[in-house]
Amino acid sequence: MDVIRDAGVAAAIECARALAPRTGVERVAVPDLAGRALAEDAVARRDLPPVDTSAMDGWAVRGAETPGDLRAHGESAAGAPARAAAGPGEAVAVSTGAAMPGGADAVARSEITRVTGGRVHVTEAVAPGRDVRRRGELIGAGATLLPAGHRVWPHEVGAIGALGVAEVLCHRRPRVAILATGAELVPLGTVAGVAQVHDASRHGLAAQARAAGAEVVASAVVGDDLDATVRALRQLLDGEPPPDLIVTNGGISGGVHDHVRPALARLGVTEVLRGVRAAPVRPTWLGVRDGCVVLGLPGNPASAAVAFHLLGRPLLGGHDDWWRRGALATAYATREGRAELVRCAEGPGGLVAMAQQGPHAITSLAGARVLAWLPEEGTGVASGEEVPVSRFD
Structure with missing residues (x-):
C-alpha cells in the first residue's frame, strides 16, 4: 500500500x-438511539396517522351542510373515538388528535360555532377536508423514515418511536x-x-x-x-x-x-x-x-x-457537514499552498475568527462553534466570501 x-x-x-x-450490530431500544448509526431502515409498522384525525378542537361535520344548524351527536376524544358516525344534519364534538367519526369530512373550529341546547350553529362555510389530518399523510405502513447508515440525532428519537417499533438494529x-x-x-x-x-x-x-x-x-x-x-x-x-x-x-x-x-x-x-x-x-x-x-x-x-x-x-462514521458554507465577518490572510481550518465563533455579521489561532491555543476552543476551511490556493479570503464550514461540535 x-x-x-x-x-x-x-x-x-x-x-x-x-x-x-x-x-458489528446490536438491537438498541428507541430511548437509547441518540447518536447511534442505524444498521437497518427505520420502517413504519402502520400508517401515521393511523386514521383520519382532527387537527383542531371543534365539531366534526359534513362540509356541504355548513353554514347551518346541526344536531349535537356524541363526542370523539383522543384515545376514545365516537361510538357512532355523524349522520346527515349532525355534528360530533371532536378534540385535536381524535379520530374523525364516520360520515364527517371536515372540522368546524370551536370559534366559528355556537352551541345552544342540543344544537350546534356553524357560522361559516367549512370546506371538505378542512382541519382533517389524513390517514398515512405523514408516513405509510412499510415506508422508510430514515435509511440504514443514518446517525440518529436526539430530536429524531421520538419520530422513530412513533413508527410503532421498540428497538432498531444499530451498528455497535x-x-x-x-x-x-x-x-x-x-x-x-x-x-x-x-x-x-x-x-x-x-x-x-x-x-x-x-x-x-x-x-x-x-x-x-x-x-x-x-x-x-x-x-x-x-x-x-x-x-x-x-x-x-x-x-x-x-x-x-x-x-x-x-x-x-x-x-x-x-x-x-x-x-x-x-x-x-x-x-x-x-x-x-x-x-x-x-x-x-x-x-x-x-x-x-x-x-x-x-x-x-x-x-x-x-x-467513527460521524456527521459530515462540510457541504455547508459560511462567510467570515472580516478578511483573513493565509499562506499560499496550505489550507487553514480556522476556529470561529458565530456573530450577527458572520463568522468571527477566534483571536488566537496558534496550534497551542487551547483557550481558542472555548466559544468556537464552527471550523472554516480556507483554501490552499491564494493568500486569504475577503470579508463576506463564502467558504466550506463544519459545525465544531
Whole structure:
C-alpha cells in the first residue's frame, strides 16, 4: 500500500472514510438511539396517522351542510373515538388528535360555532377536508423514515418511536482507546510546575470521540520513552475487547522525543497517511493493524482537537457537514499552498475568527462553534466570501 504523504484536506477526509472500522450490530431500544448509526431502515409498522384525525378542537361535520344548524351527536376524544358516525344534519364534538367519526369530512373550529341546547350553529362555510389530518399523510405502513447508515440525532428519537417499533438494529459503537504522550503532563487538579502542563487534551479528545458516537474503552498517558511507548501501545492494541480506533496525542513528529511512529512500526502497524496539507493539523498520521485504525494527532491541544474533528469523525462514521458554507465577518490572510481550518465563533455579521489561532491555543476552543476551511490556493479570503464550514461540535 502506497503511503499518502502531505495530503490535501479532501483527500485526507476520503482516506479516513475509507478506513472507518466496520463494527458489528446490536438491537438498541428507541430511548437509547441518540447518536447511534442505524444498521437497518427505520420502517413504519402502520400508517401515521393511523386514521383520519382532527387537527383542531371543534365539531366534526359534513362540509356541504355548513353554514347551518346541526344536531349535537356524541363526542370523539383522543384515545376514545365516537361510538357512532355523524349522520346527515349532525355534528360530533371532536378534540385535536381524535379520530374523525364516520360520515364527517371536515372540522368546524370551536370559534366559528355556537352551541345552544342540543344544537350546534356553524357560522361559516367549512370546506371538505378542512382541519382533517389524513390517514398515512405523514408516513405509510412499510415506508422508510430514515435509511440504514443514518446517525440518529436526539430530536429524531421520538419520530422513530412513533413508527410503532421498540428497538432498531444499530451498528455497535466503535471502541476508542486514547494515549497521550509527554513527560510534561500532570493530572488535572494538581499543581503544575513551570515546565509542566495539565493533561487536558486527552480528556477533550475523549469527549469529542463520545460526541461522534464512540465508546471510550481505555485512556492512558506515557512519557517520552520509546520502550514505554511500545508497551503502552501494545497494551491498547491487545485490549480485550480490542479497540476499533486508537487515538494518540503527541509524539507523532520526527523529533528526538517523538516515539509514536517508531513504536507503531515496531508493533506492525502499517502507515497509510502521513501529514495533511493544512494548518493547524499538519503532523496528523493514519495507520492500520488487523482491523484496528490508529489516528496519530499532534501534541498541541488546539491542533489535536481540530485534527480529530477533521479525521476522527469520519473514522467513527460521524456527521459530515462540510457541504455547508459560511462567510467570515472580516478578511483573513493565509499562506499560499496550505489550507487553514480556522476556529470561529458565530456573530450577527458572520463568522468571527477566534483571536488566537496558534496550534497551542487551547483557550481558542472555548466559544468556537464552527471550523472554516480556507483554501490552499491564494493568500486569504475577503470579508463576506463564502467558504466550506463544519459545525465544531
